[in-house]
Amino acid sequence: MRRLIFATPILVFVGLVVYFATPLLRGTDPSLIPSPLIDKPVPTFDLPPLPGYPKGLSSTELKGQVQIVNIFASWCIPCRAEAPVLMALAQNTHVPIRGIDQKDRPEDALEYLKELGDPYTSIGMDSDRHVSIDWGAYGAPETFIVDAEGRIRYKQAAPLTQADIQDTILPLLEKLGAK
Amino acid sequence: MKNPLAVAMILLSLAGTAAAVEPDEMLKDPAQEARAENIGRQLRCPVCKTESIEESDADFTKDLRRVVREQVADGKSDREILDFMHARYGDFILLRPPFKPSTWALWLAPPALLIIGGLFAFFVTRRRPAMVEPAPLTPSEQAALEALK
Numbered sequence: 638m639r640r641l642i643f644a645t646p647i648l649v650f651v652g653l654v655v656y657f658a659t660p661l662l663r664g665t666d667p668s669l670i671p672s673p674l675i676d677k678p679v680p681t682f683d684l685p686p687l688p689g690y691p692k693g694l695s696s697t698e699l700k701g702q703v704q705i706v707n708i709f710a711s712w713c714i715p716c717r718a719e720a721p722v723l724m725a726l727a728q729n730t731h732v733p734i735r736g737i738d739q740k741d742r743p744e745d746a747l748e749y750l751k752e753l754g755d756p757y758t759s760i761g762m763d764s765d766r767h768v769s770i771d772w773g774a775y776g777a778p779e780t781f782i783v784d785a786e787g788r789i790r791y792k793q794a795a796p797l798t799q800a801d802i803q804d805t806i807l808p809l810l811e812k813l814g815a816k
Numbered sequence: 817m818k819n820p821l822a823v824a825m826i827l828l829s830l831a832g833t834a835a836a837v838e839p840d841e842m843l844k845d846p847a848q849e850a851r852a853e854n855i856g857r858q859l860r861c862p863v864c865k866t867e868s869i870e871e872s873d874a875d876f877t878k879d880l881r882r883v884v885r886e887q888v889a890d891g892k893s894d895r896e897i898l899d900f901m902h903a904r905y906g907d908f909i910l911l912r913p914p915f916k917p918s919t920w921a922l923w924l925a926p927p928a929l930l931i932i933g934g935l936f937a938f939f940v941t942r943r944r945p946a947m948v949e950p951a952p953l954t955p956s957e958q959a960a961l962e963a964l965k
Contacts, residue, residue: 670862673906740879766879773904775862775876 672773672792679706679787680771684761687750688743694735694761700787703815705780705806707757708737708769711749713777719796720753726802727756732815736760739769739777782806784813836873843885852888855897856881860911868911 660667674680679699686693699706707723709716727734736757738746743762763769772781775794782791791809793801835853843849853870859880861872869877869884880901887897898910907913915923953961 668865670908671906673903740875765882766876767883770880770883770904773906775905 666795669794670775672789672794674773674789675792676788676790679781679783679789680768682761682768682771684737684763684768687738687746687760687762689747690760692759694737694759696787698759699735699783700785702785703732703810703813704758704783705732705734705810706737706772706783707734707781708739708763708772708774708777708779710739710741710777711745712741713739715796716778717753719778720756722797722799722802723756724754725799726797726806730807730810730815732810733758737768737772738762739774740764740766780806782809782813835870836877837870837881841878841881841885843889848888849885851894852881852885855884855888855894858898858911859884859901860909862905862909 679696681696683695684693705726709719723734726732734756736759738760740763741749746760746762761768769777772779773792778796780793780797781789784790790813791805793805797806837853837856843852856870857868859869861867861869861874861877861880863874863876864872869880883900884897887900892900901909907919913919913922
């Protein structure tokens with residue numbers, strides 16, 4: 638009994654170490670919020686195009702094939718780091734990348750796309766963040782993978798890196814049957 | 817008002833957390849605005865994580881406040897607005913998360929720790945021997961005491 642009393646704090650301590658060390662060693666980022674929208678259909682929306690572009694983006698286009706939806710903005714610094722990764726992805730796959738330009742001024746967005754390249758099949762302007770909120774976004778960049786039935790299958794609320802593309806995005810696109 | 821500094825400190829401590837809502841965001845109807853603030857205080861800011869959306873200065877949160885106010889003005893109930901946010905952001909957005917297996921530890925740990933600590937304190941104090949009565953004074957001590965009087 639006495640031994641048990643002395644052993645208890647040590648056991649509790651070891652338990653806490655295991656509990657806190659696991660996510661640390663796995664590299665889980667506690668600031669990322671799990672999305673309840675995974676496996677749900679994409680929200681219904683219809684966003685206008687950037688000036689000079691033929692069309693914007695609406696939820697009806699997110700059906701029929703596997704697609705990537707990327708929320709970005711010209712004011713978003715991590716988006717700039719992500720831009721070359723998206724450009725390479727657009728060149729190496731046939732999966733459409735749809736852009737949601739979040740709370741941007743059209744002229745700033747056009748400048749951004751001119752400077753860093755335009756990997757998007759089409760872009761919708763979400764000038765008041767209504768659609769971003771419907772996607773459960775809380776910043777930019779955020780990337781979603783939508784399957785052929787128009788369901789959200791994956792979300793990353795952080796800029797995509799080349800490693801993310803190789804380890805997560807491409808395998809998932811292949812699994813979902815992207816061509 | 818002997819000590820103006822102390823008075824100022826007390827008044828400051830009463831101020832609580834300041835709201836980040838700017839005048840131009842507020843609804844014209846004070847009753848609706850009060851309802852929107854009450855809902856906003858139950859919603860956690862997804863950007864800054866430790867504040868409610870009423871307290872946060874983040875640009876994104878401003879748009880969340882606007883959505884809450886639009887829905888209040890549209891006549892949505894508190895429950896409907898909280899459900900709207902919950903459907904998009906999950907349990908995270910609720911400052912009072914629902915009671916379910918993944919939140920059992922969160923809800924039950926404080927009372928459980930209080931009970932364990934209380935039981936521990938109870939048994940430790942009970943085991944301690946009762947206060948011993950001090951020994952009566954010896955005749956010589958008594959004499960010394962009398963001499964002092």
